[in-house]
Amino acid sequence: MTVPEQATSSPEPLLKVSGLVKHFPIKKGLLQRQAGAVQAVDGLDFDVRPGETLGVVGESGCGKSTMGRLVTRLLEPTSGTIEFEGKDITHLNTAQMRPMRRDVQMIFQDPYSSLNPRHTVGAIISAPFRLQGVTPEGGVKAEVQRLLALVGLNPEHYNRYPHEFSGGQRQRIGIARALALKPKLVVADEPVSALDVSIQAQVVNLLDDLQDELGLTYVIIAHDLSVIRHVSDRIAVMYLGKIVELADRKDLYERPMHPYTKALLSAVPVPDPRRRAKRERILLKGDVPSPIAPPSGCRFHTRCWKATEVCTTQEPPLLTLATGHQAACHHPENAADRAPAEKPGAEAARKVTKKTDS
Ligand SMILES: Nc1ncnc2c1ncn2[C@@H]1O[C@H](COP(=O)(O)OP(=O)(O)O)[C@@H](O)[C@H]1O
Numbered sequence: 089m090t091v092p093e094q095a096t097s098s099p100e101p102l103l104k105v106s107g108l109v110k111h112f113p114i115k116k117g118l119l120q121r122q123a124g125a126v127q128a129v130d131g132l133d134f135d136v137r138p139g140e141t142l143g144v145v146g147e148s149g150c151g152k153s154t155m156g157r158l159v160t161r162l163l164e165p166t167s168g169t170i171e172f173e174g175k176d177i178t179h180l181n182t183a184q185m186r187p188m189r190r191d192v193q194m195i196f197q198d199p200y201s202s203l204n205p206r207h208t209v210g211a212i213i214s215a216p217f218r219l220q221g222v223t224p225e226g227g228v229k230a231e232v233q234r235l236l237a238l239v240g241l242n243p244e245h246y247n248r249y250p251h252e253f254s255g256g257q258r259q260r261i262g263i264a265r266a267l268a269l270k271p272k273l274v275v276a277d278e279p280v281s282a283l284d285v286s287i288q289a290q291v292v293n294l295l296d297d298l299q300d301e302l303g304l305t306y307v308i309i310a311h312d313l314s315v316i317r318h319v320s321d322r323i324a325v326m327y328l329g330k331i332v333e334l335a336d337r338k339d340l341y342e343r344p345m346h347p348y349t350k351a352l353l354s355a356v357p358v359p360d361p362r363r364r365a366k367r368e369r370i371l372l373k374g375d376v377p378s379p380i381a382p383p384s385g386c387r388f389h390t391r392c393w394k395a396t397e398v399c400t401t402q403e404p405p406l407l408t409l410a411t412g413h414q415a416a417c418h419h420p421e422n423a424a425d426r427a428p429a430e431k432p433g434a435e436a437a438r439k440v441t442k443k444t445d446s
């Protein structure tokens with residue numbers, strides 16, 4: 089049964105994305121004819137509410153960074169619309185985007201390459217002021233020092249260079265730069281993936297603290313669920329350019345509906361050995377198929393142990409299957425089967441090994 093979306097007084101979304109598509113053309117030969125396209129993002133619908141953290145997860149190459157660069161308007165979409173505070177920003181040019189640049193900022197994955205090594209930390213963090221032509225109250229230096237302290241760095245170090253800082257500290261510099269203009273929305277693209285596991289939690293916790301302090305709204309991208317599990321209010325799971333499941337964090341963890349989500353969850357480390365022993369581990373065989381020629385029907389069917397005939401021919405739409413819980417699957421877990429007449433294909437079942445953790 090499809091449950092209608094609740095008509096409660098949910099606030100106006102800060103960001104609203106509809107039918108968002110980004111295809112990168114592939115050009116071949118001397119004449120550079122278009123020979124196909126990388127379907128990096130292929131029809132995303134979601135919104136981000138003020139003050140929330142939307143986590144976005146999926147394997148490498150599924151279109152997460154492209155999505156982040158589209159919604160921050162660093163990339164021009166192929167089709168679809170992006171609205172920010174109710175305003176259509178899909179095709180704004182650089183000049184029209186300038187006022188919005190203050191409100192929407194991005195934190196990048198690699199703190200090594202995203203900071204100019206020849207600029208001091210002070211110059212890096214104050215660059216947004218120069219670009220926007222704003223002078224902060226109390227002057228640039230005082231504001232840079234305030235930002236350094238805010239992200240847990242020594243305010244006296246504004247004259248140092250990026251190489252004098254550790255990886256975690258460099259990502260803090262990237263965070264300070266992103267927060268300089270007091271943005272409303274911050275898109276963080278795998279903000280801790282390049283960092284040592286031992287300091288990942290510190291940086292994620294810093295983001296979490298800053299959200300409360302500054303009333304920020306986040307989209308945090310990660311390639312697995314372990315990093316964003318504690319900080320996300322809702323989580324979107326992506327596979328090959330599409331959202332396959334979107335739900336409240338607790339719902340997603342306790343009642344995953346999409347088989348891909350279930351597989352991702354089974355790979356998250358469980359600290360408690362008693363719970364670990366009980367859990368079924370799902371190992372997905374094979375790689376993610378190419379986004380140049382994605383599989384027909386459900387894009388996950390080549391790796392799904394529940395796949396049936398219908399999965400190979402009909403694309404499952406992203407539907408609300410429980411309150412606030414959307415999934416795109418003909419045979420969802422924890423919900424009524426949407427194509428119950430069929431039996432799982434024996435071939436698909438063989439492609440997947442299930443094993444129990446020991
Ligand atoms: N500028 C580009 N030109 C062509 N293909 C691209 C470009 N950027 C990304 N892609 C392709 O789009 C797909 C999605 O990439 P990306 O958004 O970086 O995924 P993720 O961040 O989830 O790893 C990949 O197949 C990638 O190779």
Ligand code: SF4
Nearest residue numbers: 386389392399417418
């Ligand atoms: S639609 Fe079919 S192939 Fe796709 S996830 Fe659901 S069961 Fe698996």
Ligand SMILES: [Mg+2]
Nearest residue numbers: 152153154278
């Ligand atoms: Mg990426």
